[in-house]
Amino acid sequence: MDARNESQVTPMNNRTTVERQSERELVVTRTINGPAHIVFEAWTKPELLKQWWVPKSSGLSLISCEADVRVGGAYRLVFVHGASEPMAFHGKYLEVTPCSRLVWTNEEGGDAGQVTTVTFDEKAGQTLVVLRELYPSKEALDAALASGSQAGTLETFEQLEEFVVTLAAT
Amino acid sequence: MVQYLATRLDVSFSALSDATRRGVLEQLGRADASITDLAEKFQMTLTGMKKHVGVLEQAGLVTTEKVGRVRTCTLGPRRLEDETAWLERYHQLWDARFDDLEKVVQALKRKEKLDGRKK
Numbered sequence: 191m192d193a194r195n196e197s198q199v200t201p202m203n204n205r206t207t208v209e210r211q212s213e214r215e216l217v218v219t220r221t222i223n224g225p226a227h228i229v230f231e232a233w234t235k236p237e238l239l240k241q242w243w244v245p246k247s248s249g250l251s252l253i254s255c256e257a258d259v260r261v262g263g264a265y266r267l268v269f270v271h272g273a274s275e276p277m278a279f280h281g282k283y284l285e286v287t288p289c290s291r292l293v294w295t296n297e298e299g300g301d302a303g304q305v306t307t308v309t310f311d312e313k314a315g316q317t318l319v320v321l322r323e324l325y326p327s328k329e330a331l332d333a334a335l336a337s338g339s340q341a342g343t344l345e346t347f348e349q350l351e352e353f354v355v356t357l358a359a360t
Numbered sequence: 361m362v363q364y365l366a367t368r369l370d371v372s373f374s375a376l377s378d379a380t381r382r383g384v385l386e387q388l389g390r391a392d393a394s395i396t397d398l399a400e401k402f403q404m405t406l407t408g409m410k411k412h413v414g415v416l417e418q419a420g421l422v423t424t425e426k427v428g429r430v431r432t433c434t435l436g437p438r439r440l441e442d443e444t445a446w447l448e449r450y451h452q453l454w455d456a457r458f459d460d461l462e463k464v465v466q467a468l469k470r471k472e473k474l475d476g477r478k479k
Binding site for chain 2: 204241
């Protein structure tokens with residue numbers, strides 16, 4: 191978990207870091223080798239978004255992806271995991287600043303979901319992506335993190351199980 | 361790291377592979393309960409429930425304490441470890457996601473260059 195100790199991000203380093211930066215916030219960073227306008231395009235065009243948002247290793251398949259990227263616009267991503275019932279992740283965009291910033295809500299868990307802010311910062315042809323997930327309270331983030339022993343999120347453990355099984359088989 | 365995580369998670373997963381045991385965790389998430397309470401709730405024998413609680417206890421998901429004749433079950437000490445596992449999984453998801461984003465961005469960059477030349 192050395193990634194958590196690195197709060198300083200070196201732009202040339204294209205490693206993904208994840209850090210709990212405060213009681214209510216998780217921060218993910220990564221530098222992408224390309225200009226901000228292209229990275230922004232990949233986040234805001236549904237046909238591009240669906241090419242990368244659901245990695246194969248997650249065990250999920252994306253069955254539909256709609257994103258109306260403008261302030262107040264909605265997004266809806268529907269996944270299936272194996273033979274499970276489809277799960278929908280949805281919310282709306284609160285801020286859309288071309289090439290630099292997106293803010294959206296996550297409403298699948300009810301009204302008190304986290305708010306995601308992503309910023310794109312271009313330097314020398316590379317873009318530092320900083321994604322923040324701000325939970326409504328410390329308790330909400332604690333609950334998400336402790337999901338292994340919490341009800342309601344056990345299905346995510348089942349997804350992880352499949353992932354681990356795949357890992358063990360290779 | 362991954363192997364360590366996989367081994368440790370295996371124990372949790374087999375503990376979680378049973379619907380009754382998941383139900384017990386859900387129940388204990390709301391309030392502590394005795395084995396007798398749990399057996400009643402899930403309509404099974406005391407011996408059956410003891411077995412399930414034993415599996416959860418071994419995985420560290422539940423702890424039990426016997427006071428007098430009553431054995432009380434509470435959620436176990438695995439929460440911190442789960443936090444690590446959750447963050448690790450979250451990290452893996454984003455890492456894989458960004459690797460795929462990188463590919464999309466490279467393809468768009470090539471396309472932009474090509475289009476630029478055509479103009």
